[in-house]
Amino acid sequence: MKYAILCYHDEKVTCAWSKEQDDAVMAKLSVVTSKLEKQGKLGPVARLLPTTAATTLRKDRDPPLIVDGPFAETKEQLLGFYVVDCANLDEVLGIAKDLAAANPGGAYEIRPIGMLSPGAASS
Amino acid sequence: MTDPVWISDILAAARPQAIAALLRQFRDLDVAEEAFQEACLRALKAWPKNGPPRDAASWLIMVGRNVAIDGIRKQARFKPMPEDAAISDLSDAEAPLAEQLDHADYHDDILRLLFVCCHPDLPQTQQIALALRIVSGLSVAQIARAFLVSEDAMEQRITRAKRKVAAAQVPFEAPGAIERSERLAAVLAMVYLIFNEGYTHDVAEHGAKALLCEEAIRLARLLLRLYPAEPEVMALTALLLLQHARAEARFDASGQVVLLEQQDRALWDQRRIIEGRALIDKALRHGRPGPYQVQAAIAALHASANSAGETDWAQIGLLYGTLERMQPSPVVTLNRAVAVAKVQGPEAALTLIEPLAAQLNGYFYFHGARGAFLKDLGRSAEARAAFDRAIALARSPIEAAHIRQQIDSLAG
Numbered sequence: 001m002k003y004a005i006l007c008y009h010d011e012k013v014t015c016a017w018s019k020e021q022d023d024a025v026m027a028k029l030s031v032v033t034s035k036l037e038k039q040g041k042l043g044p045v046a047r048l049l050p051t052t053a054a055t056t057l058r059k060d061r062d063p064p065l066i067v068d069g070p071f072a073e074t075k076e077q078l079l080g081f082y083v084v085d086c087a088n089l090d091e092v093l094g095i096a097k098d099l100a101a102a103n104p105g106g107a108y109e110i111r112p113i114g115m116l117s118p119g120a121a122s123s
Numbered sequence: 124m125t126d127p128v129w130i131s132d133i134l135a136a137a138r139p140q141a142i143a144a145l146l147r148q149f150r151d152l153d154v155a156e157e158a159f160q161e162a163c164l165r166a167l168k169a170w171p172k173n174g175p176p177r178d179a180a181s182w183l184i185m186v187g188r189n190v191a192i193d194g195i196r197k198q199a200r201f202k203p204m205p206e207d208a209a210i211s212d213l214s215d216a217e218a219p220l221a222e223q224l225d226h227a228d229y230h231d232d233i234l235r236l237l238f239v240c241c242h243p244d245l246p247q248t249q250q251i252a253l254a255l256r257i258v259s260g261l262s263v264a265q266i267a268r269a270f271l272v273s274e275d276a277m278e279q280r281i282t283r284a285k286r287k288v289a290a291a292q293v294p295f296e297a298p299g300a301i302e303r304s305e306r307l308a309a310v311l312a313m314v315y316l317i318f319n320e321g322y323t324h325d326v327a328e329h330g331a332k333a334l335l336c337e338e339a340i341r342l343a344r345l346l347l348r349l350y351p352a353e354p355e356v357m358a359l360t361a362l363l364l365l366q367h368a369r370a371e372a373r374f375d376a377s378g379q380v381v382l383l384e385q386q387d388r389a390l391w392d393q394r395r396i397i398e399g400r401a402l403i404d405k406a407l408r409h410g411r412p413g414p415y416q417v418q419a420a421i422a423a424l425h426a427s428a429n430s431a432g433e434t435d436w437a438q439i440g441l442l443y444g445t446l447e448r449m450q451p452s453p454v455v456t457l458n459r460a461v462a463v464a465k466v467q468g469p470e471a472a473l474t475l476i477e478p479l480a481a482q483l484n485g486y487f488y489f490h491g492a493r494g495a496f497l498k499d500l501g502r503s504a505e506a507r508a509a510f511d512r513a514i515a516l517a518r519s520p521i522e523a524a525h526i527r528q529q530i531d532s533l534a535g
Binding site: 068 | 178345
């Protein structure tokens, strides 16, 4: 079963990280992800640019309304996600705990994936 | 449980909003700053036990406000301080109240705080120092290092700036639309000044200076969160990101400046470039052009060239032409001439800059560029004279060394 681990954090905090802080967090996370990769459990991983780079298309009207900024103003923002292939929720929670130890603060939302298409666009 | 480093990150992120709200309440920078400091001390005590509140800024505003009110009461010999516990026990439950109180004014508060710092009565160096101290929360020592002055001198500069701001009495009512956009323009200019103060240096004394670039980007992002649909705010953020993306490539191992054309583009920070390009892309969609958009578009063209030879100089020349019409300045014309030289050749470029001689006679880059155009036209004697003039105007040994290389390459 595939799950998405959605990463939420206050981007005011993460954007203020120095390059050294950022590199240190990424290095710690890559210890966790490379282990998952070896086990064949890691799917696509994405780090999103801050919500200040976001554009929202509201499609509840015709024509759709295009607005600058994220869909929702929240205290923590969706800043990235991991896709993992696990036997059950317990296993995903274990992975999320490892990731959390490498990158504390904020929250992970774990969502089972109903359909995943690998797509054709390369990195 | 919670790591103190983590707490200081949260405090730093909440700082502009908290100080801005406290400034509106107490209308005094010193009171706002002290109240915030005290609230931070209490956070350092309370948060490791209970974890940080979900809305750190509201917590800090609430605690800071109570602290300041107590201070004022004490001064006025009103009544004794309430129990400390009554304040430091603030939990998340009170946050929504604080939010209701403050959220409506949040945008104007932060804009006002920044605007206070760039008050027209203050010289630019004082504006920047004040903003870095009050809004960014850098220490006097950090700011002094970035400006290459003593801590005492910087302390005095900031104190003088605060006194002037207090005397100038910026109005605290919510600004009207025109005033708001004037304030925003002044604040954007100040953020760009902060960035340039960090960027314009030619030896790799990175640390202290690079910090200013990082702070300017942080302030630009803060403004962008407040005004997500303002193309000029997007563009300024993009411009800073695109320029800062080159930071690693701007100096060689010995700390010497490397000019754009010679930089190792593999050292450019691709994430900053991607973000910068995404923002300028968004900004241009609005069809409301402005000078930051033009400058960011130029920076984006440089950033997207895989090698110096692939730079789209024709487009860059057109953009400088646009910038010239928006903000006529001999320096912009000089920049356009550099692009024109690449596309139409040195003759056209020289014709373009000759009329600027009187205005830019004391400007290093003018004589450097003029010398290069003359050199390319084979007018060696005149080129040498221009280069000599440039060397005399160089502000650093490195600028002079670049020109000497040019002289050495002159035939004969």
